[in-house]
């Protein structure tokens with residue numbers, strides 16, 4: 001039996017208390033904010049939340065038996081959830097960063113054998129131990145930036161052996177690292193060069209061999225596809241996502257990132273839990289997502305890094321679409337682990353409010369990867385995943401941008417930062 005933990009006197013405690021489903025519209029601004037807030041934690045679980053005065057009445061007589069942490073002058077929030085990452089990969093691509101600044105486009109580099117293909121070569125060549133150690137460092141960095149749960153995608157193998165190797169690394173890290181990892185299979189991240197001109201054969205390989213193998217070993221929860229001009233067509237994407245559904249994998253889709261391609265519409269039609277990127281999503285696609293309740297997972301750091309206009313986050317929220325945000329941590333289009341920066345960018349480049357950015361990075365992000373029952377808010381019965389920030393309010397957190405304000409992180413009630 002662990003000693004209880006009592007965090008008290010937070011200047012602001014943002015609970016983001018869960019409603020009924022992902023937040024939309026005005027609900028995206030409801031923070032469940034408590035001034036002079038307090039949380040009582042037992043065995044890694046949240047037992048009670050309220051003002052310090054309220055919890056004092058309830059637990060004051062047991063104060064001596066608890067570890068007490070005073071958060072005077074600080075903001076406390078739920079641990080952040082990053083719902084879209086590619087954090088398990090070999091090598092790095094800093095030369096491509098220079099090439100893009102010299103004028104090459106992201107897709108030109110990929111079509112010339114670089115980009116995702118370059119990382120796939122380095123990931124195929126890496127040993128499992130090597131991949132584990134590199135990914136572990138990235139998870140440490142996520143944690144230092146207040147992230148306590150991440151989704152992680154395969155997709156840098158695009159052969160069964162390497163896809164399984166990536167997913168296996170995530171499984172091991174999930175068992176050993178404090179950050180919780182939710183795995184996604186993404187064999188359809190690109191068409192590997194050895195299948196050039198035989199794309200349909202590769203689609204069949206994904207459907208007939210890879211998806212059944214991944215699902216039978218229970219190595220993934222979601223199935224994702226890069227639906228993009230020159231990568232997978234909407235029709236191929238649909239078949240891959242429907243095949244995943246038959247094996248219990250919920251669809252996600254990289255949609256309308258570089259060109260408008262009907263990805264948002266497809267997400268609604270196949271019942272995807274979320275659609276990612278959406279820089280070029282059409283008005284009709286946004287409408288269909290709202291009707292189907294598909295979460296828009298927006299990646300403003302990627303847009304910035306590719307020097308593209310960000311997704312229409314403000315319009316999507318106003319249209320009633322639930323919005324989540326993510327780093328998209330990957331070696332090409334967004335090599336960052338900073339969710340605080342992503343929240344800043346959500347405000348600056350997508351005109352989301354500071355409150356909406358926090359909801360998008362907590363409870364809506366949790367819904368986007370199916371962990372809403374244990375993460376994404378500070379509520380009785382949930383895991384005690386909390387962050388204390390070196391600022392006094394949630395507005396200040398988004399206002400003082402590009403700075404890591406994390407002061408302490410608790411994962412399941414254990415201090416990990």
Ligand SMILES: N=CN[C@@H](CCC(=O)O)C(=O)O
Nearest residue numbers: 115116226328330331332333
């Ligand atoms: N756009 C496709 N996939 C990743 C980038 C992968 C890479 O460049 O290595 C993304 O979500 O941004």
Ligand SMILES: [Zn+2]
Nearest residue numbers: 084086254328
């Ligand atoms: Zn991605």
